[in-house]
Structures are given as C-alpha cells and as structure tokens.
Amino acid sequence: xxxxxxxxxxxxxxxxxxxxxxxxxxxxxxxxxxxxxxxxxxxxxxxxxxxxxxxxxxxxxxxxxxxxxxxxxxxxxxxxxxxxxxxxxxxxxxxxxxxxxxxxxxxxxxxxxxxxxxxxxxxxxxxxxxxxxxxxxxxxxxxxxxxxxxxxxxxxxxxxxxxxxxxxxxxxxxxxxxxxxxxxxxxxxxxxxxxxxxxxxxxxxxxxxxxxxxxxxxxxxxxxxxxxxxxxxxxxxxxxxxxxxxxxxxxxxxxxxxxxx
Numbered sequence: 171x172x173x174x175x176x177x178x179x180x181x182x183x184x185x186x187x188x189x190x191x192x193x194x195x196x197x198x199x200x201x202x203x204x205x206x207x208x209x210x211x212x213x214x215x216x217x218x219x220x221x222x223x224x225x226x227x228x229x230x231x232x233x234x235x236x237x238x239x240x241x242x243x244x245x246x247x248x249x250x251x252x253x254x255x256x257x258x259x260x261x262x263x264x265x266x267x268x269x270x271x272x273x274x275x276x277x278x279x280x281x282x283x284x285x286x287x288x289x290x291x292x293x294x295x296x297x298x299x300x301x302x303x304x305x306x307x308x309x310x311x312x313x314x315x316x317x318x319x320x321x322x323x324x325x326x327x328x329x330x331x332x333x334x335x336x337x338x339x340x341x342x343x344x345x346x347x348x349x350x351x352x353x354x355x356x357x358x359x360x361x362x363x364x365x366x367x368x369x370x371x372x373x374x375x376x377x378x379x380x381x382x383x384x385x386x387x388x389x390x391x392x393x394x395x396x397x398x399x400x401x402x403x404x405x406x407x408x409x410x411x412x413x414x415x416x417x418x419x420x421x422x423x424x425x426x427x428x429x430x431x
Contacts, residue, residue, distance in 0.1 A: 204220050205220035235285060243354060243355070304346070341398065369388065382405040
C-alpha cells in the first residue's frame with residue numbers, strides 16, 4: 171500500500187506542473203498588471219499568469235486583424251497578400267502607415283486606415299453575419315456607424331481565454347473559412363523563425379484607454395509541438411511599456427517550452 175501511495179504521489183507531482191504552472195512572476199518583474207495564458211496543443215496543458223483576469227474581456231484592437239483578414243479574404247473584398255491600397259496623403263501616427271499598403275504589409279504594420287477601408291467595403295451587415303458565425307468574443311459589432319471602429323473602440327471585446335480558443339481553431343484549420351484563406355493568414359502571422367521553430371502572432375494596442383491595453387496573441391511552433399498564447403497588459407505609460415508585450419510573452423514561452431530565439 172505504501173509503495174502504491176508513493177507511486178501515486180510521484181505521478182501527481184509530474185502531472186501537476188503540466189496543468190497548473192503559474193507565470194505571475196514574469197508579470198511582476200515587468201511591473202505590469204495583466205494576464206497571460208499559454209496552452210500546449212498536444213495535451214491541453216495550460217500555464218497562466220494573472221489568472222484572475224483570464225476571463226475579463228477587453229477591446230481586441232489590432233489582434234482583430236487575424237479574424238478580419240479571414241473575413242476579407244472569404245468575402246472577396248481582398249483577393250490575396252498583394253492586393254494594394256494607395257495612400258491618400260493623410261498623415262497618420264506611424265511613419266509606416268504613411269505609404270501605399272499591400273494586404274500583407276497592412277497586417278504586419280497594423281495599418282488601421284487600410285483595414286478600415288476594406289471593412290467599410292465589406293459593410294456592417296456582412297461583418298455582423300461573419301462575426302456571429304465565427305463566435306468571436308462577445309460578438310458585438312455595434313451599429314452600422316461603427317463598422318470601421320468596433321474593434322478599436324468597442325463594443326467588440328474578447329478575453330485571453332477566448333483569444334486562445336479562437337487561435338486553437340485557426341491553428342487546427344477548423345474555422346469556417348476556405349483552407350487557402352486560413353493558410354494565407356497563418357503565413358502573414360509569422361513574426362520570426364529559426365532552426366526548428368516559428369513564432370506566429372499579432373499585437374494589439376487599445377489607444378486612449380484608462381489605461382491603454384496592450385495585446386499579443388499567437389502561437390509558437392517548436393520542435394514538433396505548438397504552444398498557443400494570449401497576453402494582455404495595462405499600459406499606463408505606453409511609450410515605455412509597449413515593447414513589454416512581446417518581451418513578456420517570449421519569456422513565458424521560454425519558461426514553459428525551453429524555446430529561445
């Protein structure tokens with residue numbers, strides 16, 4: 171009996187870290203309030219930090235460019251990564267926005283005006299229908315007048331756990347979109363790669379909040395395993411904290427998987 175209990179204790183010790191490891195220390199060391207969830211695809215194991223905020227919804231900001239890109243491709247508003255928009259000369263907050271944009275460039279640069287243009291072309295009714303089918307966050311795109319603002323100012327909102335759930339369906343290629351469109355967006359999500367690994371993701375920045383909210387969501391493909399992640403943090407001083415989104419997420423991925431750039 172003692173041998174059995176001893177073996178059981180060892181098994182429980184081995185299993186517990188795979189499903190309940192905490193990443194709070196990384197948030198504390200960065201001096202931020204936020205949450206992060208990492209989920210290993212092969213067995214559903216989860217690691218969390220700021221767990222009390224995992225199910226709190228926030229405006230998705232530019233992380234919505236992932237589902238929005240799928241919707242624009244599926245609807246035919248955009249035909250592929252090389253579709254281009256001509257910059258009209260209006261000065262924007264970031265220099266990389268003040269030039270012509272291909273679809274792929276607009277995604278990678280988070281060019282708000284380009285996605286607003288394409289989304290207005292799609293229209294409120296079509297967008298409402300697509301979001302309802304997609305089951306994304308609270309599913310609320312507001313009225314017709316918000317067709318090009320609902321992911322920037324609300325009412326659309328999503329939590330970190332829902333972000334990971336959405337990404338899991340994209341990574342598994344089970345979303346209600348053509349396979350080719352999912353592959354296009356997955357390719358556009360690539361942030362960096364090296365021998366045996368690829369990091370895919372999208373940042374988001376909710377401006378003019380109280381405080382601003384920073385997002386980073388995506389997944390790491392590393393040595394035959396996939397690690398989904400979603401992070402959001404408060405950014406009361408965004409100029410100094412915006413880079414923490416990727417830094418914290420990458421430190422967390424290193425902690426749970428052993429991956430390094």
